[in-house]
Amino acid sequence: MNAQQRNRHAALLKATGYEDGPALTVQSTDGDIPHGRELSISWLTGTVMTGLTSVLLMGAALFVSFQGQDTFSTAYEALQIANPPKPLSPTNLLIKTNRVRPVAKPKSELETIEATIKETVDGRDIIKKQPFSRLRATLATAATSLSDDVPAYDPVSLIASTQPLDADSNVSTDIYGAEVEGEVSIKLASLPLTQVPPRAISDQVAADFVRTTVEGAYVEADSTALAYAPTDATIHELSATPTDAMITGVAENVTAVPKTTLPGQGLGRTERLLTLREPSSLEETLKKNGFTPDMIAMINGTLRNVYPSTNLPAGARLRILFGPSRSSESLIPYRMSIYIHDNATNKDRHAATVALTDRGQYVLATEPPQITFPDEDTEEINVANLPSIYRSIWETGRKHDLDDDTIKRIVAMYAYDLDLNKKISAGDSIEILQTPPDANGHQDLLYVGLRLGTTLKELFRFRTDDGKVDFFDPSGESGKRFLNRRPLQGGGVVRSSFGWRVHPIFHKRILHTGVDLASKTGTPIYAAGDGVVEKAGWTNGYGRYVMIKHVNGFETGYGHMSRIADTTTPGSYVRQGQIIGYVGSTGNSTGPHLHFEILINGNFVDPLSVKLPRDKSLPAQYQQQFAQTVAQIRDLMTRDAAPITVASN
Missing domain, CATH: 3.10.450.350 (Nuclear Transport Factor 2; Chain: A,)
Structure with missing residues (x-):
């Protein structure tokens, strides 16, 4: 920058209110308030400490306020x-609330x-x-x-x-x-032959019998002559x-409905x-x-x-x-x-x-x-x-x-x-x-x-x-x-139900043929019922997949396994509750879960709602x-x- 440029810049600065002055100094007069060119270390320290204290107090108040109940x-x-x-009325159990519970x-x-x-x-x-x-x-x-x-x-x-x-x-x-x-104590015994009733009855006995059996002939006054059980509450x-x-x-007159449907409430x-x-x-x-x-x-x-x-x-x-x-x-x-x-x-x-x-x-x-x-x-x-x-x-x-x-x-x-x-x-x-x-x-x-x-x-x-x-x-x-609807340890968490949905990977609307039960990788998967293993191996889309055939046209499928149990081989017989594999995320999967499906005569049904024998x-x-x-x-x-x-x- 030459001298002419420096002069031009100095003139512009002066026109805007800037001027040359002595440097700032900490040598202020004792006991006096600092002037424009003087700094006080104690004054500056007090100001900074006041600000920090205010921030800490406000932060503590906010922390307590937002910490929760x-x-x-x-x-x-x-x-x-x-x-x-x-x-207050019995329903207003809290002093202040945004809705009546x-x-x-x-x-x-x-x-x-x-x-x-x-x-x-x-x-x-x-x-x-x-x-x-x-x-x-x-x-x-x-x-x-x-x-x-x-x-x-x-x-x-x-x-x-x-x-x-x-x-x-x-x-x-x-x-x-x-x-x-x-x-x-009651004891049943044969009637002795010596106590056989007489074959003939008198006219009076026959008349009494007719009187007590003819419809409408019975009245309350006759109750002493009849062998009816007492008509009481016993x-x-x-x-x-x-x-x-x-x-x-x-x-x-109330409906219990969540205020929001956000997960993790x-x-x-x-x-x-x-x-x-x-x-x-x-x-x-x-x-x-x-x-x-x-x-x-x-x-x-x-x-x-x-x-x-x-x-x-x-x-x-x-x-x-x-x-x-x-x-x-x-x-x-x-x-x-x-x-x-x-x-x-x-x-x-x-x-x-x-x-x-x-x-x-x-x-x-x-x-x-x-x-x-x-x-x-x-x-x-x-x-x-x-x-x-x-x-x-x-x-x-x-x-x-x-x-x-x-x-x-x-x-x-x-x-x-x-x-x-x-x-x-x-x-x-x-x-x-x-x-x-x-x-x-x-x-x-x-x-x-x-x-x-x-x-x-x-x-x-x-x-x-x-x-x-x-x-x-x-x-x-x-x-x-005879079939378990959620055949894995802990039952899993339902992430996707049976029915039509937009596939999370292909983004197409296709039928979800089972239910997705989310769980940690390695969680044991059990046979939903007794049956014979039809498939056990890699299947396109399902990853490691097992299919079991049960009686009466029922079949169950288990997909996305991380590993199939060594004893789960095609043709082997499995019992309900037997471990057949472990949860994974193989095949077309976005996370570890079990894709569980039930087929009846070759048709997919909802595992969670189908009526099972x-x-x-x-x-x-x-x-x-x-x-x-x-x-x-x-x-x-x-x-x-009872009274007590x-x-x-």
Whole structure:
């Protein structure tokens, strides 16, 4: 740049307001505010520190705000415990929300019923009163720590639980028409020849016979002369006609629909309101409502000074707020409040409240917003919290003290007829009938009725002459299907259903001939049923592929395997549940999954919805006896409970 150019640039800079000046200096006058050319190190440091502090404080506030519902600074702040000016309605359990949540009334009745039954012992017929245990409950609408440790859903592993039982004794449900006190033994014997009735009868006897048999001749006044059974409530009409006595919890005038259909929607909060019908232990009540032993111990320690009693009186109310856990897919109790009902004033007095802190401790908290307690137990329905059928059956069974073997058998009996990975709906319910506990506490399962929506699936216990006990539906077929609908470990996740779709690779609309069950590479794949291997090798599009031929024109295909089992060769015979290969992504595939298909007489059908034949049916010789058993069990399910109720929640 020459001198003329420098002068031109200097003139332009001066015209815009720039001028030459001395350099900046840190030598400012002590105690004075720095001037235009002077810098203060302390002033600059203070300004920077103020900015950094503001950023940190704002970041901390935003972090706490966006962390979610399972983080608390204190119980008071997190749970918004402040008394509103007027009580809220039972449905408005949260102070502020973007929609009203439906509320269901869960039914839970564990009752004892009595019936006079007839059973054969050592060749003698004995008539006695027999108690039975009957459970009627809506399926749990939220999964808690009660079912945290249940085995992962694996339909193939449940095969062993559906095998017939070897009964040590014949459990009788043969209901006798009249009630008896104690135990009556019946013995049949031939009529001695010395007691043969006379061949002739008198005119008076004949006249009495005619009078009592002519239509319309019988009146109530003649009842003393007739050998009719007493017309009281102790005699029950046995009928094979199904009765609709299932308990259902219906949320009236509401529709439970997710707000969004985005995948991976997290769990939300829900509140449960309980009323104790009889005195109960606080520990036992909390245990049945999703509190772990560690939680109960902390709560007892926290309540020692404000509520020292370890028992709850009849009429006491519990209000439990649940929320998501960081470490599991279960809900954990965030807050629990105890209310004692005063019969004289018909009011509920707040006794104590504990709340969970961000450190995992339960501390005392103030009373939550006031509500009017309903007469019946209620629970909010949060669609995101609804568990699978599998998890809900486990949760409900453990809540009512069913042993794990019984729950596993119930699940297994439905595993081949239902997709247990599907979520339940509010109001789905279950009914169970069992024998009373024996000396070892064991109870025999007699009946299971599972109602999903408007569909009732019943299974009845029946013992054949060979001593084998199995469960059959009302038509005499077992609950087990001869083909498994999801033949891989864990059942997989449905990624693509049967039907027409746009192919993810070819981008053409073509028929998807099976169902895609996503799982990790190497997950074992099982034979869906007994059969002969037709194909085992590489097939265009399917990658490593196996086809099995079953009876009655059924075939099953398994595609995209990473490896085929060494024992799976064309012509070999395989059993249901036998490993035939492992999940992979060979052939035309976008990720590891099993492409499973079913063919009937060469035609593809939907594996998840096609009606499959049962594995076993009762022989014709047992049909009449089984029909009587069905009628007797249904009679027991409709009887009134004994005066003493085992449990009620």
